[in-house]
Amino acid sequence: MDVGLSDADLAPRIADGDREAEAEMCRRMGPRIRLYGLRHLRSPSAADDLVQLVLVKVLEALRTARLRESDKLVQFVLGTCRLTVLDLRRSARRQEELLAAFGRDLVPESPPLPQLDDRQLARCVQALTERERSVVVMTFYDDQMGAETARCLGISEANVRVIRHRALRQLRVCMGARP
Amino acid sequence: MTSSYDRGHADCSDPIEAVVLMDYWLAALPSTVEERVEQHLMTCDDCGDRLREVMALAEGLRALARSGALQVIISDYFVERAVETGLQVREYAPPPGGAIQCTVAADDDLLVSRLALNLTTASRVDLSWCDRQGVEHQRMADIPIRADAGSVICQQSITWAKASPSSTMVARLLSVDEKGDERLLGEYTFHHTRTIPGPPGFEMP
Numbered sequence: 001m002d003v004g005l006s007d008a009d010l011a012p013r014i015a016d017g018d019r020e021a022e023a024e025m026c027r028r029m030g031p032r033i034r035l036y037g038l039r040h041l042r043s044p045s046a047a048d049d050l051v052q053l054v055l056v057k058v059l060e061a062l063r064t065a066r067l068r069e070s071d072k073l074v075q076f077v078l079g080t081c082r083l084t085v086l087d088l089r090r091s092a093r094r095q096e097e098l099l100a101a102f103g104r105d106l107v108p109e110s111p112p113l114p115q116l117d118d119r120q121l122a123r124c125v126q127a128l129t130e131r132e133r134s135v136v137v138m139t140f141y142d143d144q145m146g147a148e149t150a151r152c153l154g155i156s157e158a159n160v161r162v163i164r165h166r167a168l169r170q171l172r173v174c175m176g177a178r179p
Numbered sequence: 180m181t182s183s184y185d186r187g188h189a190d191c192s193d194p195i196e197a198v199v200l201m202d203y204w205l206a207a208l209p210s211t212v213e214e215r216v217e218q219h220l221m222t223c224d225d226c227g228d229r230l231r232e233v234m235a236l237a238e239g240l241r242a243l244a245r246s247g248a249l250q251v252i253i254s255d256y257f258v259e260r261a262v263e264t265g266l267q268v269r270e271y272a273p274p275p276g277g278a279i280q281c282t283v284a285a286d287d288d289l290l291v292s293r294l295a296l297n298l299t300t301a302s303r304v305d306l307s308w309c310d311r312q313g314v315e316h317q318r319m320a321d322i323p324i325r326a327d328a329g330s331v332i333c334q335q336s337i338t339w340a341k342a343s344p345s346s347t348m349v350a351r352l353l354s355v356d357e358k359g360d361e362r363l364l365g366e367y368t369f370h371h372t373r374t375i376p377g378p379p380g381f382e383m384p
Contacts (some may be wrong), residue, residue, distance in 0.1 A: 038234065130319050134252045135323075137240075137334075138254065140240040153323045161202070161207070164198075172197055
């Protein structure tokens with residue numbers, strides 16, 4: 001396969017029965033779909049399931065040339081992600097049926113999360129200002145605490161966001177992350 | 180098969196800032212911005228890698244926040260949530276000017292000091308930790324306060340407390356004005372008795 005093929009270039013090739021193009025589409029889209037799944041489903045296994053389900057639906061559509069504008073492939077994948085997440089939330093049973101039908105062959109390897117130095121992270125958090133540390137701890141302890149953090153500190157949610165952003169920038173620098 | 184999209188080789192010309200990716204991960208973005216972020220992530224593996232870094236940081240921070248190892252000012256709600264989620268919370272609430280005997284057990288998860296005080300007149304408040312001679316060992320400057328809260332809740336590091344030898348600590352809440360002049364708002368004495376056997380621990384953090 002040519003070097004430099006865009007995502008959109010893959011769609012017509014898949015419609016023409018090019019199995020390498022299918023594999024390449026899965027290799028590219030799988031990790032992206034998995035990130036979407038992690039964000040919306042909050043579970044690595046559910047995110048893996050989402051990858052399978054979305055890739056199956058996208059491949060079916062591409063093989064039968066149902067995607068008429070190939071440059072809309074990304075939007076089609078994203079839309080399929082959204083609908084599938086809604087479906088997953090509605091029907092766990094349907095998910096199991098689809099998974100039983102298609103197996104686990106369509107889950108490409110996803111990069112693991114980077115490893116963090118926990119002790120360094122603790123040192124970095126302890127080096128924040130008191131206000132920043134309180135916001136960070138209360139924010140990350142519990143996903144539901146955004147508005148509550150603002151109320152407890154007697155500041156606005158916008159202020160909490162500013163403090164959180166400042167703290168996260170400092171933490172990333174302290175942890176040696178890319179700018 | 181080779182590809183120009185091999186992992187780690189596609190630099191993004193318009194990268195999403197890490198704090199925006201963190202807000203995305205925390206579900207704190209407006210829906211229109213979230214949509215744009217998701218469109219971008221579906222085409223950009225470089226930003227996908229950055230999101231993975233952000234997710235790892237978020238998970239690390241979550242674990243740290245739940246470990247009880249940090250010294251930090253927290254809220255009533257935080258303590259309530261900790262109890263609801265099954266954490267063993269040990270809380271001490273000495274009266275202003277008073278003293279209290281305290282310890283920490285091996286199965287405690289969080290150690291909390293509740294310092295009652297009228298905060299309505301203070302703007303900046305520092306929390307100073309001293310020994311019984313009054314020598315300051317640590318200062319938490321400009322702590323977050325809410326005027327109507329009626330107390331300051333400080334989580335002590337449970338890791339430190341479990342290894343700490345028997346000792347006396349004095350917490351002082353100080354109002355600090357614009358010139359840097361201090362006024363004592365309240366003083367609270369903790370007589371800590373070590374009950375967990377082990378090697379000698381460290382002194383005050």
